[in-house]
Amino acid sequence: MKKQRMMGGLAAAVVVALSLTACGGGDDAGSGGSASGGGSDTPAVANVINGPLGDQGFFDDAARGMAEIEKAGSKIQNIQADANNPAQWKSNLESVSGGDWDLVITGTSQMVDILTETAPQYPDQDYVLYDSVVEAPNVASIVYKQNEGSYLAGVLAAQATTNTEAFPLSSGSKKVGLVGGMDIPIINDFVEGYRKGVETVDPTIEVLVSYVGDFTDSNKGFDQATAMYEQGADVVFQVAGGAGIGVLKAAEESNKYAIGVDSNQNGLHPGHVLASMLKNIGVSLESAVEDYKAGELAFGETTEYGLSNDGVSLTFEDNGDTVPQEIQDQIKDYAQKVIDGEIQVPTAL
Amino acid sequence: MNALEQILTAGTLFVILMKVAPLLLAAIGGAFTQQGNILNIGLEGMMLIGAFTAISVGSAFDSALVGVVAAVLAGLALSLVYAAGTLWLKADFIVVGIGVNLLAAGLSVFLLQVLYGNPGVTPPSANITLPRISLGPLADVPVLGTALNNQTALVWLALLSVPLASLVLYRTRYGVHLRAVGEDADAAAAAGIRVTRVKAQSILISGVLCGAAGAQLAMATLGSFTADMTSGRGFIAVAALTFGLARPVRTMVAAFIFGAADAVADQLGIAGFNSNLALMTPYVITILALVVAGIQFRRIRGARASATPTPQVA
Numbered sequence: 001m002k003k004q005r006m007m008g009g010l011a012a013a014v015v016v017a018l019s020l021t022a023c024g025g026g027d028d029a030g031s032g033g034s035a036s037g038g039g040s041d042t043p044a045v046a047n048v049i050n051g052p053l054g055d056q057g058f059f060d061d062a063a064r065g066m067a068e069i070e071k072a073g074s075k076i077q078n079i080q081a082d083a084n085n086p087a088q089w090k091s092n093l094e095s096v097s098g099g100d101w102d103l104v105i106t107g108t109s110q111m112v113d114i115l116t117e118t119a120p121q122y123p124d125q126d127y128v129l130y131d132s133v134v135e136a137p138n139v140a141s142i143v144y145k146q147n148e149g150s151y152l153a154g155v156l157a158a159q160a161t162t163n164t165e166a167f168p169l170s171s172g173s174k175k176v177g178l179v180g181g182m183d184i185p186i187i188n189d190f191v192e193g194y195r196k197g198v199e200t201v202d203p204t205i206e207v208l209v210s211y212v213g214d215f216t217d218s219n220k221g222f223d224q225a226t227a228m229y230e231q232g233a234d235v236v237f238q239v240a241g242g243a244g245i246g247v248l249k250a251a252e253e254s255n256k257y258a259i260g261v262d263s264n265q266n267g268l269h270p271g272h273v274l275a276s277m278l279k280n281i282g283v284s285l286e287s288a289v290e291d292y293k294a295g296e297l298a299f300g301e302t303t304e305y306g307l308s309n310d311g312v313s314l315t316f317e318d319n320g321d322t323v324p325q326e327i328q329d330q331i332k333d334y335a336q337k338v339i340d341g342e343i344q345v346p347t348a349l
Numbered sequence: 350m351n352a353l354e355q356i357l358t359a360g361t362l363f364v365i366l367m368k369v370a371p372l373l374l375a376a377i378g379g380a381f382t383q384q385g386n387i388l389n390i391g392l393e394g395m396m397l398i399g400a401f402t403a404i405s406v407g408s409a410f411d412s413a414l415v416g417v418v419a420a421v422l423a424g425l426a427l428s429l430v431y432a433a434g435t436l437w438l439k440a441d442f443i444v445v446g447i448g449v450n451l452l453a454a455g456l457s458v459f460l461l462q463v464l465y466g467n468p469g470v471t472p473p474s475a476n477i478t479l480p481r482i483s484l485g486p487l488a489d490v491p492v493l494g495t496a497l498n499n500q501t502a503l504v505w506l507a508l509l510s511v512p513l514a515s516l517v518l519y520r521t522r523y524g525v526h527l528r529a530v531g532e533d534a535d536a537a538a539a540a541g542i543r544v545t546r547v548k549a550q551s552i553l554i555s556g557v558l559c560g561a562a563g564a565q566l567a568m569a570t571l572g573s574f575t576a577d578m579t580s581g582r583g584f585i586a587v588a589a590l591t592f593g594l595a596r597p598v599r600t601m602v603a604a605f606i607f608g609a610a611d612a613v614a615d616q617l618g619i620a621g622f623n624s625n626l627a628l629m630t631p632y633v634i635t636i637l638a639l640v641v642a643g644i645q646f647r648r649i650r651g652a653r654a655s656a657t658p659t660p661q662v663a
Contacts, residue, residue: 054468183624210618213628217580224615242575245470249571
């Protein structure tokens with residue numbers, strides 16, 4: 001009740017701030033809204049976020065990309081919102097769609113319905129949608145092949161449970177796990193890739209999968225991961241957002257291994273988090289804006305970011321040298337095979 | 350098969366106790382207000398703010414004890430807000446309860462951002478966990494020893510809160526007054542009981558217990574706070590105390606049924622059952638068990654009512 005009023009006030013403040021910047025910003029914005037794909041050297045870019053920043057993943061990475069875009073000379077704005085308030089997301093999106101911004105960026109499947117409705121209302125406004133697809137002539141969609149990144153996580157997990165010499169905390173049980181947030185297509189795309197990666201190394205390895213049911217319940221994440229470790233799993237890959245924090249903690253508590261996601265979580269529990277799989281949202285947004293500048297951004301179409309164009313990756317940075325170089329090299333070889341099309345990673349999408 | 354063996358170990362009882370402790374503390378707290386005829390929806394928010402305070406203050410002072418005390422005070426403070434809104438400003442209990450929950454959710458995220466620059470989770474530097482209590486030689490006692498060994502003090506507090514609540518509710522002057530107020534506030538006022546004060550005290554008790562519940566939730570294993578980490582546990586506590594008719598022992602039984610079902614569901618999911626069914630299991634089992642209990646209770650009460658001319662409310 002109180003909070004809603006607060007958020008309402010915030011939204012009003014955002015709108016006021018936007019109109020002020022739009023007035024003060026001169027006419028570099030507003031004129032560039034041609035549906036054919038831009039061409040301005042320093043396009044004004046607004047990023048409408050359907051939640052708050054600080055998730056150490058998705059939205060933060062998008063904001064990182066926005067910061068790079070700003071460094072390249074563009075006027076930018078990140079517009080945050082309440083995590084569970086679609087009405088506010090919609091009004092935020094509409095408030096920047098009136099022609100003051102050359103490019104409006106938004107993302108996630110939660111924005112699909114809203115953008116599907118809004119985009120035809122502002123046919124002269126150019127949109128970029130990341131991590132989902134909206135088919136409209138003024139929307140350029142970006143999707144990520146999380147199954148490819150997840151494939152590498154699977155390869156790593158399989159190596160860890162079979163090679164007890166290189167991974168001393170492993171029992172050699174040939175069991176690995178994955179704790180997902182919810183049983184939804186995007187998460188299952190991770191699962192598919194992970195299974196394939198494990199299978200590539202050794203098809204006899206068992207993969208345990210469970211879902212927390214939301215992305216916030218870190219205690220349940222902890223409990224499910226602990227149950228997996230008790231059943232003999234050597235490595236658990238978490239794809240559960242905030243709930244995954246509990247999974248990583250469970251690895252430390254059970255003295256086993258985990259793999260992080262979305263941001264570099266390798267340093268959270270030193271010695272226990274082998275690697276983190278990243279979706280490089282920021283990189284993809286930067287390259288989308290570069291394409292826009294060159295007039296090459298494909299509106300009405302979907303661009304895929306996978307291993308080949310750095311859309312997804314597996315990082316070993318700061319993991320305390322828990323993964324020997326030779327195994328990292330092997331994983332790089334697998335990545336190359338995926339890029340070359342030698343290995344096809346199945347998808348749930 | 351194998352899955353069943355995995356579920357039915359003494360270790361599972363340990364997990365169940367850990368899952369139940371925060372639920373039980375909050376439910377017993379809510380039972381107090383319910384005895385005074387206030388359905389306290391704000392348990393969730395009080396627990397959440399307790400969880401946040403436990404981690405932020407506890408880690409700042411590097412003391413789990415300070416964290417627990419601070420969590421209890423935070424729960425108490427939020428329950429004061431609830432009491433002020435409902436008793437003095439006479440707003441609807443449910444509406445204020447929702448307000449308290451939203452306030453706790455917003456405030457905890459806001460403070461996460463201000464204090465740690467990250468509204469999602471507390472950083473690794475702010476990590477504090479409760480010490481575990483070892484039972485020593487008693488740990489070898491079969492089943493119970495395994496279940497109770499190395500639990501936190503708050504688990505013990507949760508278990509102790511049940512007989513304590515029974516004692517207070519049924520054996521003290523305050524308990525009698527509270528139940529009289531819950532039964533008929535006007536009659537209680539006519540008898541000279543200070544209704545508002547008695548109700549306010551029950552709300553503050555719920556705040557204290559919810560603060561402790563939050564501390565257990567955040568500090569028992571994780572040692573960190575994540576946004577919205579209570580994830581509906583306050584409402585499960587409300588369900589437990591409602592079906593338990595706000596009686597401590599029945600409420601505890603309801604909480605344990607849920608905790609056990611939740612632990613089983615975790616195993617079912619891993620064993621490859623349909624994940625949505627697995628996630629639903631605790632709620633379905635809880636509802637089924639409580640419906641059966643409710644029917645039985647009604648039968649007993651019906652028998653008692655027909656046996657005695659004036660129905661007694663125990």
